Amino acid sequence: MYLVTVLGNLLIILAIFSDSHLHTPMYFFLSNLSFVDICFTSTMVPKILVNIQAQRKDISYTEFLTQVYFFMFFVGMDNSLLTMMAYDSFMAICHPLNYMIIMNPHFCVFLVLLCWLIIFCSSLLHILLMKRLSFSVGTKISHFFCELAQVLKVASSDTLINNIVLLVATALPCVFSITGILFSYSQIVSSLMKMSSSKSTVISVMYTVVTPMLNPFIYSLRNKDVKGTLGRLLSRAASGP
Structure with missing residues (x-):
């Protein structure tokens, strides 16, 4: 499954970059999404495969922090790219005359870089807050990878601030993404209904x-x-x- 995920997304990226007809905002966001999916899977599965091969389930503290950071980072990027793709579809269908003016290459790159920067800082904040926590030797996590919510449950010190930051940092992007996606597709459906109505009139x-x-x-x-x-x-x- 891991190899299929990596190879499938790599083929999508190669196809998009090799064909000039696919150099559009939609496929630009799709190639970024494929790259993020490869990275997201690679933060967990290789370590799992190594543990299965070695018959061990341990992970070092450095690897643990690294896995938590990249898991949060790529999850955030995945949600952001899905929101941008919904916005791109909204612009293409609801504002076709202004689509190429607004969704120009510079603006698309700016959107992606802005998301990378925001999510980089957000994930780094969680790691810095985790550095102040203490864990007992041989701490066990009842999960197959280091997810932040599971890690906070087994910390030896107070995690109130971490839980508040986690709640806010999870809720705000989710609300923003869901609202953006629902708004975009509701406008698309509305525009299609109007188009079908005007066609029926003709x-x-x-x-x-x-x-x-x-x-x-x-x-x-x-x-x-x-x-x-x-x-x-x-x-x-x-x-x-």
């Missing part, structure tokens, strides 16, 4: 007004008898006065 006009207007000309002028009759009528009308 279709109604076509079959109620345009079609009856064109039918006599289309079907009558293809008939030689009708043409002859129309010619005679027009001749009589012209010679009548």
Whole structure:
């Protein structure tokens, strides 16, 4: 499963960078998401595989802090990129005329770098707060990797500040991401409904007004008898006065 995850996401990245037709904001965000997914999986699975091979379940304090940091970092980036992809879809569907002006390459790179910076600082804050905690030798975590919430449960010192920061740092990005995604897709659905409504109006006009207007000309002028009759009528009308 790990190899499939890594190879699959690597193929997506290579395909996007090798084809100039895919150099668009949507695929730029998708390539970043694939990279983040590779890194996210790689923070946990290799250590698990080593432990299985060596028949050991221990992890050093440095490895433990590293795993906690990168787990939080890549989870945050994953959520941020999904939000940006929803915003990109919203701009493409709801504001197509301004899409390329707003979603230009510089703005897309700026959004990604801004998310990297914010989440880097947020994850670093958690690690610095964890450095002040103490743990007993041989502490056991009832989980298959070092997740921050599980780690705080087994700390020997007071974790009130850590739990408050964890709650705020988890709640705010989640609320922001969920709100952004729901807003974007609600606007997309609304725009599609309006588009389908205007298309149905055009279709109604076509079959109620345009079609009856064109039918006599289309079907009558293809008939030689009708043409002859129309010619005679027009001749009589012209010679009548």
